[in-house]
Amino acid sequence: MVIATADAIVEEPAPPRKRSRMPLAVRILLGRPSRIVACVLLLLFVLMAIVGPWIYSDNLAVDPNNLFAGPSAKHWLGTDYAGSDVFTEIVLGARYVIESAVVAGLITVAIGTAVGLSAGFYRGASESVLMRITDFVINLPGLPLLIVLSQLWKFGSPLEMGLVLGITGWGFIARPVRSQTLSLRERSFLEASRALGLSPWHIVLRELLPNVAPFVAMNLLLSIVAGVYAQTGLFFLGVVPYTSTNWGVMLNQAVANGALTNTTALSYLLAPILSILLLTLSIVLLLDATDELFNPRLRD
Numbered sequence: 001m002v003i004a005t006a007d008a009i010v011e012e013p014a015p016p017r018k019r020s021r022m023p024l025a026v027r028i029l030l031g032r033p034s035r036i037v038a039c040v041l042l043l044l045f046v047l048m049a050i051v052g053p054w055i056y057s058d059n060l061a062v063d064p065n066n067l068f069a070g071p072s073a074k075h076w077l078g079t080d081y082a083g084s085d086v087f088t089e090i091v092l093g094a095r096y097v098i099e100s101a102v103v104a105g106l107i108t109v110a111i112g113t114a115v116g117l118s119a120g121f122y123r124g125a126s127e128s129v130l131m132r133i134t135d136f137v138i139n140l141p142g143l144p145l146l147i148v149l150s151q152l153w154k155f156g157s158p159l160e161m162g163l164v165l166g167i168t169g170w171g172f173i174a175r176p177v178r179s180q181t182l183s184l185r186e187r188s189f190l191e192a193s194r195a196l197g198l199s200p201w202h203i204v205l206r207e208l209l210p211n212v213a214p215f216v217a218m219n220l221l222l223s224i225v226a227g228v229y230a231q232t233g234l235f236f237l238g239v240v241p242y243t244s245t246n247w248g249v250m251l252n253q254a255v256a257n258g259a260l261t262n263t264t265a266l267s268y269l270l271a272p273i274l275s276i277l278l279l280t281l282s283i284v285l286l287l288d289a290t291d292e293l294f295n296p297r298l299r300d
Helices: 024-029 033-055 086-122 124-138 142-152 158-167 171-185 188-195 200-237 247-256 263-284 287-294
Strands: 002-004 009-011
Touching: 024 033, 024 287, 033 086, 033 263, 086 124, 086 158, 086 171, 086 200, 086 247, 086 263, 124 171, 142 158, 142 200, 158 200, 171 200, 188 200, 200 247, 200 263, 200 287, 247 263
Parallel strands: none
Antiparallel strands: 002 009
């Protein structure tokens, strides 16, 4: 505030800002309505995945007299081609979808970050070998390879599905991490670390990794989204044997049983589609929050 007086213009110091006791991550997540909606949606899906199988039995009740029924008080999302409750199938399918997508994202980011950091820091022959392996993984025909692997390895659990998706998809993260590592390698703080005789492990884990953390965190979210679409797409195409309820299986069965032409079966078709869209949308809406968390310049 500026106060004008007869002698001079005196600038009054602004009152100190009150610091919030709320953690920074929580303040960023609650900073915009879209992020609050994303957190609520994501929390609901996670609760469905954790608690759902305890509440609902895997043995879905079959009612031949109530096929493709519309939404009602008894069946919130209607019934499927066998008369089973669609809402129960959505709840039971959430665990497989989320668990396999998270495993795929973690493995993708872990391998890609390790390879990118190692190639960018050590250079020489090790960089050439790692980059050629990365090029080989990037150029693998993803869908045909997954179809072949699904026949050899039956993907009986979400962990197996996530493992295969992660192993075949890490190449697209390794190259950008290597590029960032190369740009950081000649910075003064890394030269000082080498001059102090710090071990390579210490430099990589304590100096390089925190600097590439924003990129890794955002790609973790994107990899989880890609994992959701990849596995539901495989189940929808019917190329992967399944032993449990999955949203992709629901789409496959809905189309196979005439849900595209039968208006009474529309809810059975739309329920898994909306579930996939809402789950991936809730994750994508958190990308800008993640960027803001790691980049102070983006904060108000």
